[in-house]
Amino acid sequence: MTRKLDPTLDIIDPVPGYESLQLVLKLAYDQASAGKGKERHAGGRVFENQPIMTIPRTLNGIAGLGGLAYQVNKKTTEAVNMAARDQIDAAQREFLGAINYLAAAYLYAESLKKEDQK
Numbered sequence: 001m002t003r004k005l006d007p008t009l010d011i012i013d014p015v016p017g018y019e020s021l022q023l024v025l026k027l028a029y030d031q032a033s034a035g036k037g038k039e040r041h042a043g044g045r046v047f048e049n050q051p052i053m054t055i056p057r058t059l060n061g062i063a064g065l066g067g068l069a070y071q072v073n074k075k076t077t078e079a080v081n082m083a084a085r086d087q088i089d090a091a092q093r094e095f096l097g098a099i100n101y102l103a104a105a106y107l108y109a110e111s112l113k114k115e116d117q118k
Contacts, residue, residue, distance in 0.1 A: 028099035036093070052104045061112065068105040072098050 014022060032038065032047070042050055056064030079094035 024096075025099070028096040028103070031093070031096045032100045032103075036097070048107070052101065053108065056104070056108050057111075065105060065108055065112070068101055068108060071101045072105065075101060 047053065052068075056067050058064075059067050075094050075098035079091040079098065082088075082091035082094060
């Protein structure tokens with residue numbers, strides 16, 4: 001089921017027992033919207049028009065989705081290696097980046113579904 005995005009609503013409804021998940025998703029959102037993602041990649045563009053979304057579109061179809069999956073894998077591998085070197089804070093930042101790439105993959109897959117419906 002696809003949830004329609006409405007910026008006037010609180011996207012993450014609090015549910016008892018899921019506070020830790022809510023916090024991690026909020027941290028990933030903050031990284032993309034106000035942290036590293038915005039500083040390095042936004043260039044004043046909305047999320048859908050930033051390189052995280054436009055580069056997969058240039059690859060087209062499943063290849064674009066594969067590019068995003070590769071980035072998730074790369075970020076996760078980097079995070080594990082950082083953690084192995086006791087760079088836990090840096091590892092956590094990489095994991096947040098992986099979450100944002102997964103979100104981009106979700107949105108990109110949604111766009112593939114819309115193209116199939118045309």
